């Protein structure tokens with residue numbers, strides 16, 4: 503470990519600020535909290551003003567092409583800032599950086615970027631900064647893998663009453679459309695004692711809700727179900743969520759643990775991706791439409807008040823009108839509370855990118871709109887049925903549209919707006935539902 507005194511003195515003397523923008527999933531959002539912790543530790547001050555920050559970090563995502571294009575677009579605006587501010591620096595990190603094609607483009611067309619690092623070496627950021635400042639060289643530090651998991655990184659939490667906790671990193675599933683296994687590496691689980699200690703410390707700190715994170719949480723080490731049982735025993739934690747389970751690994755034991763738990767939220771995000779067995783097969787999802795529906799039935803029978811959400815990809819290569827109808831059929835049979843819907847995006851290096859019969863854009867757009875309408879109808883109907891019901895919600899933040907309104911979530915993950923004073927943020931309250939929209943409810947303090 504380098505001595506960082508010089509770096510820290512420089513940052514503090516100049517009063518340097520940083521701005522971080524995060525793209526993509528919860529995993530990235532959580533990585534950004536770690537980056538914030540590291541930068542705060544070495545003296546940087548956070549700013550929400552991208553225009554005035556001395557140090558700009560983009561934590562990137564490469565799951566879909568759009569996310570990548572956005573980054574290149576944003577970068578284009580930064581170059582001229584260098585001549586105006588001698589301290590100005592730009593760093594790029596995250597999944598996008600783990601791809602050679604991206605690195606080549608950056609070297610060729612965006613060579614003003616100061617530091618590029620990847621998904622495995624976030625904890626090295628202070629050393630990379632120091633080297634950049636001392637030598638004046640541009641730094642590119644991308645690792646191909648990292649076997650060991652680095653524990654105890656500082657982290658700045660966005661909320662003081664809820665927090666994400668990584669339980670595993672990487673993915674071994676190689677769904678044929680997905681770039682994640684190539685940029686996040688093979689599955690690595692954290693030690694159970696490290697996880698339990700972290701959750702205990704969070705609980706001591708006043709955290710009430712935790713979200714366990716992993717690309718495929720139910721293949722956690724020996725048993726995800728037993729990890730959940732251990733976390734259940736930690737006093738102070740009142741709600742446990744997790745993301746993302748893979749349907750193929752959703753065991754009966756896991757269903758039982760959720761059903762019997764007082765803390766595990768009765769909402770499961772269960773990515774289906776497609777309702778067609780034919781497409782699921784080409785996606786390498788390792789379950790059929792019937793397997794998925796059987797699993798959903800089993801879950802619903804064991805946990806009657808469960809809500810389900812999902813991820814769906816429209817326009818996977820070779821998807822026919824019939825395949826798409828199978829997806830609509832699953833959507834109707836399951837009755838999802840909500841879904842993340844994606845237009846298939848070709849990712850170079852994945853098997854699907856070279857598959858025949860890529861679906862044309864117009865057809866995809868039509869299917870996408872039909873899917874969203876179907877999902878919205880189901881959600882609206884469900885939401886309207888909640889009027890008059892009593893819910894316990896955890897109030898999370900001031901609503902963006904109305905300063906007198908706070909938004910919170912039910913155990914089952916439904917967004918509820920309620921008129922309430924700001925000092926109730928972080929508290930559980932009982933509310934009666936008085937109105938419903940497609941994607942949120944309005945409640946009244948009980």
Ligand code: 5AD
Pocket residue numbers: 527565566679680681773775813814815844845846847848849
């Ligand atoms: N195109 C579209 N959607 C994708 N996802 C992953 N890869 C792609 C891709 N190439 C979606 C999947 C996954 C979610 C995180 O992103 O639905 O569950």
Ligand code: SF4
Pocket residue numbers: 673674675676677680681682683717718748
């Ligand atoms: Fe990608 Fe499939 Fe792994 Fe999810 S399970 S990260 S979709 S490869």
